[in-house]
Amino acid sequence: MPPPPTPATRPAPTLPDELIEEVFLRLPPDEPSSLVRASLASSFWLSLLTGTSFSVRYREFHDAPPMLGFFYSWLHDDRPDDEGDPPVQRFAFTTKFGARIPEVEEWDDYEALDCRHGRVLFENPFGCPAPLFVWDPMTGCTRYLEKPDGCWGDGATVVCAVSGCDHRLCDGGPVRVVFFMTGDGDGCVAHVSVALLEMDDAWSESSDLDLELEWTLSPGLELEATHAFIPEIMPPVLIEDALYFMLSIVDGVCDMAILKYDMASDSLSLIDLPDVRSNGLPLKDHSFIPMAMGDGNLGFAQVDGLTLNLWSSSIHTGAEGLASWTQHIIVDLKNLLPIQNPEKSLRLIGSVEGSDIIFITTDLGIYQISLKSLRWKKLWKSEKFSALIPYMSFYNPQERINPYDEAH
Incomplete structure (x- = not known):
C-alpha cells in the first residue's frame, strides 16, 4: 500500500502589525x-523601523536617550604620543552605531568642548581651518565658525535652539553656541556671546567656512568679585534655560564658584559653593563637578579621599535663584568600587545631565555610578582623562553599524 499522504503544513502564525x-x-x-x-530582516520591518511614527513612539517610550559613547580630553602632561587611528578623534564607542563621520581637515588637532542634544562642539587651538566646529553625528552635518573677538580664559557649550523642544528628536534643527569670557582684575566683568547656527543638509554639503558669523554679545554683568576667575576645563551643565559653569580663582586665592547664565533673561550671576573643605584644605583639581540632577535641581559632587559627598540646591528659590545647599548623600567608595591602591587620588570627570549618574576614575578604571541606586559598572580602562563628555542620543536604524568595536 502506498504511504498515507503527508498532511499539508500550516503556515506559521503571524503577529498583527501593531x-x-x-x-x-x-x-x-x-x-x-x-x-x-x-x-x-524584511522590507516591511525596514519601513516600520525607519518611519517617523515609530521614531517618535520609540523616543517617547524610553524617554531619556541612551549613552552611545563618550568624548574625552587628556590631562595636560598625560596625552599619549600615539592615540592610534580611531574613526573619531578622542571618542570612545560604548555601543555599535554608525556615526556619519565628517571629512575634517586637521582632525587630530580638534578636541571636544561639549556635547548636548545630539551635537558636539569642537575646538582647534591652532585655528586651522577654523577655531570651532559643530558636528551632528547622526546626520553628519558640520558648521565651522570663528571665536568671538577678544576671548581668553573662555568656556563654551552647544544647546538646541528650538523653543519648547523635548530634545528627543531634534537632529537637524538649529543650535546655539554659547561662549563666555571673563576679564581680569578686581570686580571682573563676564561677557556672554551667542551664535545661532542652522544644522541641515545644505550646510553639510557646503565647503564654505562660516567665519563671518555674527556673534550676539550680551550686555555683560559686573560680578561682585574681588578676584579674577577663569572657567574650569569641564563642560557646563544645563538646567531648564540656565547654564552653570565652574570657575576657579587665578590670582593667588584657591577658591571656586559657579557662574550661572540664564539664557531666558540674558543675565549672569555668581553662586557660592557649599562648604566642602575638610580640615581647612583647599579643593583639589578633579575632586568636584557640578551636576544637573534628575529632580531638576543643581547638584555638586566632591570626593574627599575615598568618600563621595553630594549636595543639591533648588534653582527656584533663594538669593540669585538658589536656596541653601543641602548635603544628602555620603558614599564610602572603598566599599563600593574596586580600588587597588587607596592612596591614589580618585577623580570626578563628568556626569549625565538630568540624572544622578557620575563618572569617576580609580587606579583600576573609569566607572559609571548611579548615585540613586549606587549601582556601578566599569566603563573603560584606567586613563588619565581630564573630562568625560557623554554622547546621548537615540539611534536611527537607517544608519550603518560602525565596525569600530569597543575593545575595552
Missing part, C-alpha cells in the same frame, strides 16, 4: 545594533 511594533518598542535603546539587525 503587536510587531509593540515588540520593537521594547528593544533596548543602548543596543542600537538590535534595531539595525531587525530592519534588515
